[in-house]
Amino acid sequence: MGDDKPWALISEVGEQGLLEEAVDIMRQHFQIICHEDFLKNPQLHGPKIQAVFQWNACPAAEPSLLSFLPSLKVVSNGGVGIDHLDVPYINSLGVKVTNTPGVVSNATADIAMALLLASARTIVEGHKVSVDPTTRHLPQNLLGVEVTGSTLGIIGMGDIGYKIAQRSKGFDVKILYHNRRRRSVEDERAVGATYCKNVEDLLKESDFVVLAVNLSPETTGLISHRELSLMKPTATLVNISRGLVVDQDALVKALQSGVIRAAALDVTHPEPLPRDHPLLSLPNVLITPHVGTNTYATIRRMVQxxxxxxxxxxxxxxxxxxxxVK
Structure with missing residues (x-):
């Protein structure tokens, strides 16, 4: 019976690829081959492959790979962002591209709030003091900034941005947002959000700025020297979108010179950053390794x-x- 299942190509199983539990879901309907095994004999395996399951942009759907897959019908991407895929080219081969919208929104909104709160209340610094074997007394100067009553600016008010607003409402914050299209009056009222037609107005007024946009030519480098200079010196930048949305050289300078207070990032470019990158040594930066969607429940739903x-x-x-792509 298993021989009747269509074949699918994945990156690998384990720490650098898919969880075994996720692959088990795939195996219910597909015969799975890992990229490393595929490369041992692509001429043999290639004609059997009808689906490519992409996880963290791997295996890369490049012409060098696709040329070995004459029977391919679909590249199924885990996640919403498809900036790493040449969709018109893939479609020109008669191959469809899919993603997983909606299913990642809750977990990604959660990580945005986690980063915001951890940065504001110096959670990581406090943990280091608490577990340090040399600690003999608790410092009284480990001060954070208040989230309750602050102004939160959300750039990108799609599904994820809106869920961030829903979560933020419980902190009695003033919510500003900027989006290509204004949300309905009902949506705005439900979360108490105010639309900013100009992103500059949002940057000037916000204590926390959260980036929740898709990566596109329009959003690449969206936050650079000019935008950072408009922010309050007490403001924090939170990025859960894509690393390239922020000009990282400009961000380093802004953090070093006190143009803004802090940054909390779940995404960088590249990932991981080179070990000597200045962002890694700044005391006012909190970085997590692109774990916005990394919950067991979310991964299971994505893979399904x-x-x-x-x-x-x-x-x-x-x-x-x-x-x-039109």
Missing amino acids: MMVDSALAAVKDQPVPNEVT
Whole structure:
């Protein structure tokens, strides 16, 4: 019976790839081959592959790989962002592209709030003091900034941005947002958010600025020297979108010179940063390793959505969550 399952290519199983539990979900419907094994004999394995399951942009859907996959019907991407995929080129080969919208929103909004709170209340610094074997007394100068009653600016008010606003409402913050399209009056009222047509107004007024945009030519370098200079010197920048949305050289200078108070980042460019990158040594930076979607429940839902979309493509049925670029 297993021989009847279509074949799918993945990156690998384990720390650098997919969890075994996630691969088990795939194996219910597909015969799985890892990229390393595939490369041992691509001419043999290539014609069998009908689906590529991409996780953390791996395996890269580049012409050098796709040329070995004449039977490929779908590249199923784990996550919402598809900036690493040349969708028109892939579609020109008769191959569909899918992603996993919506399913990642809650976990990503949660990490945005976690970063904001941890940075504001110096959680990591406090932990280091608490576990340091040389600690004999607790410092009284480990001061953070108040979140309650502050002004939060959200740049990118899609599903994730809106969920950040929902969570923030419980902290009695003033919520400003900037988006390509204004949300409905009902949406704004539900979370108490005020629309800023100009991102400059949001930057000037906000104590915390959260970036929740997709990466695109328009958002690459969205926050650079000029934008950082508009922010309050007491403000914190939180980025849970993509590293390239922020000009990191400009961010380093702003943090070193006190143009802004702090930055909390779940994304950088590249990932991981070179070990000598100045962001890694600044005391007012908090960095997590792109773990916005990394919960067991979210990963299971993402993988199930990837499988459902890939199965539909393989069976020539209407494909849920297909990505098309106009």
